[in-house]
Amino acid sequence: MNTNKYINWLYIFIIVSVSSFIGCTKLYDNSYSEFLTDKFNPTEEDIPAIIGNAYGSWVPILNHWNGLWRAQELGADEIVIPARPNGWVDGGIFRRVHEHKWTIDEDIVYATWDRTYYGIATCNRIIYQIETGFVPISNENLYASSIAELRALRAAYYYILCDLYGNVPIVTDFDVEEGYLPQQNSRKEVYDFIVKELIESIPYLSGEHNQATYGRFNEWSARTLLAKVYLNAEVYSGTAQWEKCKEQCDLIINSGAGYSLEANQKNVFVTENQNSPEIIFGIAIDDQYTKGWNDFDIHMQTCQPSMQAKYNLKQTPWGGMCAIPQFIDTFDPDDSRLKDNFMFGQQYASTGEPLKVTMGNLIGNPLILVNEVPDISYSEEIHGYRFEKFEIALGSSNVLNNDYPLFRYADVLMMKAECMLRTGDANGAATIVTQIRERAFKSNPGKAIVTGVDLLKGSKYDYGLRTTSAQTHEGGSDIKYGRFLDELAWEFNQEGRRRQDMIRFGVYTKKSFFAHSPNGDYRSLYPIPRGRIETNFNLKQNTGY
Amino acid sequence: MRKRLVIFLFMLSIGMIFSGMVMAQNTVTGNVVDSKNAPLIGVNVVEKGTTNGTVTDINGNYTLNVKSGATLVFSYIGFVTQEIQVAGNRLNVVLREDNALLDEIVVIGYGTMRKGDVTSSVATVKSENFNVGSVQDAGQLIQGKVAGLSLNTTSGDPTARTSIRLRGNTTLFGTSSNPLILIDGIPGDLSTVAPEDIESIDVLKDGSAAAIYGTRGTNGVIIITTKRAGKGDGSQVEYAGYISTQTIANKLNMLTAADYRQQITDGVRAQSDDLGGNTDWLEQITQTPINHVHNLTFRGGNPKNNYLATINYRDIQGIFLKSYTKRFTARADINHSMFDDILSFNIGVLSRMEKLNGFNGYTYRQAVIYNPTSPVKDENGVWMEQPGAFNYDNPLARLEESDGQSSTNLNRVNGTITLKPLSGLTLKSMLSYSKWNLTGGYYETRNHISTVRAGLNGYASDNTAENAEKLMELTAEYKKSIADHNFTILGGYGWQDFIGRSFFVNNNDFQTDQFGYNNIGLGIGIKEGSTAWGIGSGKTETNLISFFSRFNYDYKSRYLFMASIRHEAASQLYGTNNPWGTFPAVSLGWRITEEPFMDNVHFVDDLKFRVGYGVTGTQPNQIFLGVATLAYGSPFYNNGRWIQTLTPGRNPNPYLRWEEKKETNVGLDFALLENRLSGSMDLYKRKIDGLLYDYAVPTPPNLVSTTRANAGVMENKGLEILVNAIPIKAKDFDWNTTLTFSTNQNKLITLSNELYQVTSDYFTTGYTGEPIQTFTHRVDIGGEIGNFYGFKVIDVDNTGKWIYEDADGNAVNYNDFDHSFENKKLLGNGIPKFLASWNNTFRYKDLDFSVTMRGAFKFQILNFERMYLENTKTVQYNRLKSAYDNVFGKAVLSTDMDLEYNSYYVENGDYWKIDNVTLGYTMRNPAKYIRQIRFYLSTLNTFVLTGYKGIDPEVYSGGLSPGNDERDKFPTTRTYTLGVNFTF
Known part of the structure; x- marks a missing residue:
């Protein structure tokens, strides 16, 4: 027996073992589906993919389950989800929204908060990534316009929060210290912030209205947003800004950028509506690309x-x-x-x-x-x-192909009309309203005509309860500018905005409709979701909740 | 007798001749038999200290020339080796079977141990104690055999696996709740090898045993040891085979066509519901399966070179049409040892080919709810369908108009080199490479209801996946005894590497159904821009790196000590502040019977007290949770073109670490009355720290409102008892009985730490499905997992409307009741508090009879079938007959109430199951060349005693929503088996 031979074997074994110990303590970091951010160096080619991400929140915010669309429509007087033979009770959520009895735990209360702040955090991140050079933008103009565009987009997201929740924290930084808890801002501060951001951004935004600016914030979509914020300024800040709103509308109307009314309202909502001149800000949806569940259904x-x-x-x-x-x-x-x-x-x-x-x-x-x-x-x-305002094409999937016109030219005209009506020019307003109505009364053009006197009348809506147990008739004739509110309903129903209009006209928390009875003025704001207050003790709940 | 005498005389004469020839030598002859006096063939007979040896012949006889005064060593696999000094020329030996409890070899992490020396809670089940019959996988072999290990067969699907739970729930969002399953040391699953090819299964239950497996040890470790090549000379061939069939364990009692017509006559149902036919839909989709399984094992060789090869074929059908598993497994295990056993090699090769088709439980749901008066086809031979109806498909058409199959291949090669350069030192290097491939195809014809509804004109999908796993383990073990002090020290390094790839294509719009998914390019769905098309591929790489060590010490086998440690990292935690975890364990044992003062206590054969503590981990099941990532996702319409934008994956959490389970185990092993009464008892407390949970974080500033982080603490406490008794042990009659009992208490202690605070003291989980659409369970901090939470009904009024108990304890009428979260109540718990089993084996001469029984007690089940099918408002689906029973003995349920989840459908689940019953007959040496034949008849899931109204109270009790007996579950089955084993 040769023991030495075995000892040699032993040495080889030990050497092999030890060398593998040294070589083999590295954890794998190969990724085949995502970039590890600290190992990723984007080039100019990647810029649209990085910046474009900030727009990605629109579809979830608006259309995903219990999103903004529902938050604006289901508590209002046009749309309801009743119990159906196949369900739709869903624990009473839709009923509670209709009856203004939502709780601070409701999915519909969380959804828009979370999705919108996701969009805001994304804007903040990308602005930070541009400012720190992670996103390599060397062209100075492109740099300035990119930042301006992201700020306008972020302002639009804050506009949603301002409208739904009012008193929300304004966060503009991405690189915050660990454990940072934002301070709450008042609704007026949020309003002021949106106005400031838009006014500062607009000079750097593109004035073009073309394919390149479609679905993005150019000067005109930013101005429409500013007009909408001014339109609701009284609700948001306590001070009405009808003149400022009208001023922005006029800038758009006189821009020469090519926005105009469609001959038929339906054209704005057809499957292939991306070229409609009426769309000022459209959210592009295509079932070959936006394939998310509930993207548009x-x-x-x-x-x-x-x-x-x-x-x-x-x-x-x-x-x-x-x-x-x-x-x-x-x-x-x-x-x-x-x-x-x-x-x-x-x-x-x-x-x-x-x-x-x-x-x-x-x-x-x-x-x-x-x-x-x-x-x-x-x-x-x-x-x-x-x-069926949005055309349902034959063979549609669960996602409609129609783009969603968030801002459209008819809206700009109607905003202007509303400002005129409210500032004493009822006849001027009536001219615009008639213009909008003309395309709806082609069979009987006489009916299209509205007068200033008409617009000063109340609403035709016969408010009151209509359930098996209660039937009341409150009517709508007492609503100031009620007829104008009706015009908004006829033109803009199903567009995810009725709540905002009803609040501006003082109806949302005052009138009964279907199974809804007023449940307190505080219901004109949604509560801050319970979980968001619990994770940030700086936040104070909205009054009444 | 005469034959033996002749042989004896022949041997004797030969012996005399030899002894005459060689004076210094002595010829010994003899016969070796087992305890039942059956001759043993191939027993090694060696003169001690020499290489002089022989083996026994077919009649158990041997002859050997030895030096006078020599000692002979008789060894045979499965028997206790005996050394006997030669005195005279004749030496007959009775070899005892190696079932002496203390010498039983127990497989522990990276080695084996005498059971007597084990200081942790380890359970061993040998093949002779396995459940018999048509088992699904290795899990079902030991169902009811290990205290505290809950193995449930919750589905009759031939492609399903046994669900495993050990000592309670251990994770909220960890990698999985499955134990680590090692097959001959290599990770796999319960069906990596055929059940018939398994020699023994060891379960490392407590933390001190499992800690050497570090991050994968929290749910216990199940070590499967396959049949090994014999060390002796000679060869052996075994055949085992069986045929079996199954029936549904229990059928739901639905309304029949006659019932429908009676209801129409009674005015309860609309005339339009009578579609003129009479169809038992369940019968339409069921078949009587004929299953057969064959297993052939070859063993042979000599102490230096030996091999084992097995071939296994199983063809198992389900009770539903088109459901099956066909699996062919071949395995070879070859050993070679050289240089006087200093260097030895083991090579193992495993190849498994499988074709399978599962069953979509939704089809079963359709068979249950479909109108029994509906014919299967109309007068034109076209399937009866109602495309406009919601969630309502002709169940037989669903099966006949679709076609699918998955086929998988698993190839595993492993090799071990063992070097024993010095006495007591063993160096081992194990390498293993496994590759698993899947190809799957699925087709729905142009007449399939889904493609009709969606206008897809035929739909095909084709997918493939491939996983490759590499494993390297280097270990060094040194054993040394100094006087009465015995030491063993083990050190090792492990490297495991996983690469997974997958690819799929979906297409639709086919001109013909002829080629199914086999010609997927024929579809024009992709070209036409259909939304049903899809293409995808992916790749994942992970690795696991570990260092481990164990130290064992005992003094006179009286005081036992074990300590182990593992230091480990996995790529799932790449980028976190500390991806490495350290998992220590220590255990002590005291063999009281080895104390001098026990010398005179003869009725106690063994008494051992054990105490152990160990830390194990569970790794997150996603990768890159600790680092910021950007992935292409959210589409963006950029200047007339759609592009994919870069989206962050999550809120990264660099503090992420392992979930850590800290377990203390106190145990007692005993054997009394010459091992006629033995058993063990274990008390444990396991606390899991750093449970992963999606913690609510503030938005803003965070991107999303939750971050996955470690902060939760959960505790499980329990008791496990196993008692084995041999009440009767006579020449012709044995009765062996085993009783197990276990109980576990679970508590979620907290979900917060200094960084992450939970926002509410509970979370809800589980889901009723649509249209009820609510959660089923609620987990409270400070409470146990598994609580059902919903509306509590206490009565019905005269019109059959629910009367509830509200939050304040008041009885409230249906119309006045606020169906709010606040009015939901605790309705029960889905995790059994007690598990018990009682297994009996009787042997009378060559007949054997065994019965295994097991039960679970003190738990509730949410009966989904009743919840959905006893509602009287839903008119479009069939109902259970029990929908017309008086609720609470008062009135039939009102037709004005929506489906809802309430306490009326939460039932007690307690059951006692007579599970495996086997009657066998063994013939020894029935013919030349045949050593043994055994026939048996066996049933599985034979009979259940329970008050539960659903199909089978054995429902899945793991996860966060235990006890949900869901609608789309493949019903469990009762199995009848006829089997035969041959040994040549």
Whole structure:
């Protein structure tokens, strides 16, 4: 036996072992799906991909489940989600929003807060990354316009928070120290901040209205935003700014940038609407690219399941959301916006075959949508007019392809009209309103004409309760400029804004409609979500909650 | 007898001839038998201290020339080695089977140990004690055999696996709640090897045992040891095979077509519901499966070179059409030893090919809810469908109009080089490489209801995945005894590396269904810009690096000490401040029976007191949680073109570290009355620190409102008892019985630390599914996991409307009740408080009979089927007959109430299951060349005693929403098996 031989083996073994110990203590850091930020050096080519990310919050903020669209519509007087044969009770959330009984724990209270601050944090991060040189922008003009664009975008996000929550913390820094808890700002401070940011940014923004500025903040979309902020200045800051609002509207109207009214309102909302001259700020949506669940699915939320066959939808719609009958009753029967924006009557498959009720107590009956909803806690498939302002293309998936016109030219005109009306020029306002109405009354042009006197009248909306247990008739004639509020409803229904208009006209927390009774003026602000206060003790809850 | 006498005389005469020839030598002959007097073939007979040896022949006889006064060593696998000094020329030996409890070898981390020396809580189940019959995987072999290990078969799906839970819930968002499963030292899963190819399963239960596995040890370690090559000469061939069939364990009692028509006559149901047919939808989608399994094992060689090869084929069908697993596993294990065992090699090769098709539980749901008066097809032979109806598909059409299969290959090669350069020193290097590939395809025809509804015109998907795992372990062990002091020290280094790749394509719009998913390019969905198309691929790399060491010491086997430590890092924590974790353990044992004062206490064979403490970890299951990342995501319309923008992945948390479980275990092992009564008892307390949780952080300034961080603390306390008794042990009759009992108490102590504070003292989890759409469970800080939380109903009124108990304890009518979160209440808990099992084996001569029984007590189940199918308002789906029973003995449920989750559907789940019943008959040496034949009949999931109204009270009790008996669950089955084993 040769022991030495084995000892040699031993040495080899030990050497191999020790060398592998030294070599093999490195953790893998290869990533095949994401960049590790500290190992990533972007080039100029990456700039749009980095800056563009800041716009990515629009679709979630607006359209995702219980997002801004619902926060602006479901507590207002046009739209309701009643209990349906296939559900839609969902723990009472939609009912509570309709009745202004939402709690500080509600998903709808959290959703917009979180998604909007995500957008703000993203703007702050990208501004920081540009300022620190991580994003290499060498061109001075591009540098200035990029920062200005991000500040305008961030101001738009703050506008949403100002509108919904009011007293929110303003955070503009990305590189904050650990454990930093932002201070709360008053609604007026938030308003002032938005105005300041926009005024400072506008000089550096592009004045072009073209493909390159589509869906981005150019000068005109920033001015529209500024006009909207001024329009609501009285609500936000206590001081009305009608003149300033009108001034911004006039700048846009006289810009020569090429914005104009469509001949038909429907054109703004068709599937391929990206070239519409009426759109000032559009959120681009395309089901080949924006494929997120709920990216844009009003059709899924409003069509009954069997109506899949009407549009050959790729997914079975969920059925639920419909128009409040009292609101539909305000329409003039000759107003083409009624049939252009709503579905009612017998529904047919794309093959022409009449559709039937497939659920509930009316199973087997023809699916004829009627302007009647028995109760928020009970309805059948046939109940309630459904929404089709946004064209539902044949073969749509669960995401509609239509871009979402967040700001449109008709809105600028109507803002101007409202300012004129409120500052004593009712006839001037009426001219504009008539202009808007003309495209809706082509069959009966005489009805398009409104006078200053008309605009000073109350609302046609017959407010009051309409449930199985309570029926009241409060009417709307006492609402100041109520007729103008009606005009806004007819033109801008389903556009995720009704709450804001109702608040400005003092109606939101005062009137009853469908199953809703007023539940306190403090309901004109949403509460700060419980969890956000609990993680930042600097925040004080909005009054009343 | 005569034959033996002849042989004896023959041997004797040969012996005399030899003894006459060589004077200095002595010829010994003899016969070796087992305790049942059966001859043992191939027993090694060696003259001690020499290489002189032989083996016994087919009749157990041997002859050997030895020096006078020599000692013979008789060794045989599975038997206790005996040394006997030769006196005379005849030496007959009875070898005792190696079942002496204390000498039993227990597999522990990176080595083995005598059971008597073990100081931690380790359970061992040998193959002879496994459950018999058509088992799903290795887990089902030891169901009910290990105290504290809850193994549940919660699905009858032939592709499903057993769910495992050891000593309570251990994680909220960790890597998984599964234990580390090692197959011959290499990580795998319960079906890496065929159940028939397993020799023993060891379970490292407590922290002091599992700590040597560091970050992967928190949920315990299950060590599967496959059958090994024999060390002796000679060869052996074994065949084991069985056929089996299954039936559904229990059927839901739904309304039939006749019931529908009666209801129409009674005016309870609309006439339009009668579609003219009479269909038992469940029967339409079920089949009587015929399963067969074959296992062939070859062993052979000599002490220097030996091998084992097994081939296993299993063809298991499910009770539902088109569900199956077909698996072929081949394994070879080759050993070579050289230089007088100084250097030895082991090579193992495993190859597993599998084809399988699972079952979509949604189809089962459809079979349950589909109108029983609906014919399967209309008069034109077209499937009856209602495309306009929501969540309502013809179940048989779903199966017939779709086609799918996954096929996987697993190839594993491992090698171990063992060097014993000095006495007591063992250097080992183990390398392993496994590669797993999957290809899967799925097709829905142009007539499939989903493609019809979506206008897809046929839909195909094709996917592949590949995982490669490399493992290297270098260990050095040194054993030394100085007088009565025995030391063992082990040190090692481990490197594990994982690379996963995947790829998929979806397409639609096919001109023909002929080629299914096999010609995916034929579809024009991609070209046409359909939204159903998709392409994706991904790759992940992770590694795990570890250093470990263990020290064992004992004094006269009386005082036992063990300490171990592991220092480990994994790439999941790359970029954090400290990716390395250290996991120490220490344990002590006191063998009271080795004390001099016990010398006269003869009825106690063994009494050992153990105490241990150990730290283990659980790693996060996502990578790069600690660093800032940017990933392409959110699309952006940039100057007329869509681009992908760069989105941060999360709030990075550089403080992320391992979840750490600190466990104390106190145990007692005993064996009394010549091992007729033995068992063990363990008390444990495990505290998990740094539980990962998505902590709420302020937004602003954070990007998202939660950050994954460690802060939670959870505790599990429990008791485990195992008692084994042999009440009867006679020549022809044995009765062996084992009882296990365990209980566990769980508590979430806190979810906060100095950096992260939870914002509320509870969180909700679990989901009812749509349309009820609410959470099912609530976890309170300071409370236990698994609490059902919902509305509490205490009665119904005369119209059948719920009467609730509100938050203040008042009875409230349905119409007045505020269905708010505040009015929800604790309705029970889904985790059994007690688990017990009782296993019995009887042997009468060559007949054996065994019954294993197990049960779980004190827990609740949320019966989803009743919650959804007893509602009388939903008219579009079929209902349970029990929907028309009086609720609380008062009235049938009102048709005006929506579906809801309330206490009426939370039932007690207590059950006692007669699980595995086996009757076997063994024939020894029935014919030339055949050593043994065994026949058996066996049933699994035989009978359940329970008050639970659902299909099977054995529901999944892991995770954060235990006890949810969901609608789309593949029902469990009862299995009948007829099997045979041959040994050649």
